[in-house]
Amino acid sequence: xxxxxxxxxxxxxxxxxxxxxxxxxxxxxxxxxxxxxxxxxxxxxxxxxxxxxxxxxxxxxxxxxxxxxxxxxxxxxxxxxxxxxxxxxxxxxxxxxxxxxxxxxxxxxxxxxxxxxxxxxxxxxxxxxxx
Numbered sequence: 430x431x432x433x434x435x436x437x438x439x440x441x442x443x444x445x446x447x448x449x450x451x452x453x454x455x456x457x458x459x460x461x462x463x464x465x466x467x468x469x470x471x472x473x474x475x476x477x478x479x480x481x482x483x484x485x486x487x488x489x490x491x492x493x494x495x496x497x498x499x500x501x502x503x504x505x506x507x508x509x510x511x512x513x514x515x516x517x518x519x520x521x522x523x524x525x526x527x528x529x530x531x532x533x534x535x536x537x538x539x540x541x542x543x544x545x546x547x548x549x550x551x552x553x554x555x556x557x558x559x560x
Contacts, residue, residue, distance in 0.1 A: 437532035444528060448521045452487065455513050456480040459499075459506075466502050486510070487517035 456479035463469040472495070473479040486492045492514060500507035 435532075437528045437535075440528045441525065444521060444525050448487070448517060448525075451513075451517055451521060452480050452483045455509075456483050458509070459483065462503060462506070463499070469499060469502055472498075483513070483517075486514065487522065489514075489518060 453476070456473075456476050459482075460473050460476050460479045463473045472482055482495065486495055496507065496510045496514075499510060
């Protein structure tokens with residue numbers, strides 16, 4: 430698993446940067462939109478705080494309550510938040526899982542090839558002893 434992650438670390442870094450960029454862009458939109466709201470302005474006071482809340486939403490922690498409260502205040506935010514969830518959770522986070530699985534499968538293939546080579550060497554040595 431560790432060597433698999435080492436093989437996919439470049440792709441993993443770019444994927445995490447893509448997620449950070451997505452969260453940053455959406456945090457700017459949400460902060461500018463909700464900073465004057467008395468209820469949600471406390472949740473999204475600054476861009477950094479908004480990024481943390483959006484990260485919680487992207488990992489589906491309290492997403493329903495936060496999204497619903499946002500939709501009650503600004504109705505157009507519901508489709509925006511659903512698009513954010515689809516892109517960040519189902520797109521980018523699943524891409525991270527896919528990178529890890531792909532790396533693990535590559536290591537598994539390499540291990541299988543090493544086992545086959547070892548078996549071939551063992552058979553050759555056994556045949557030499559039989560002669």
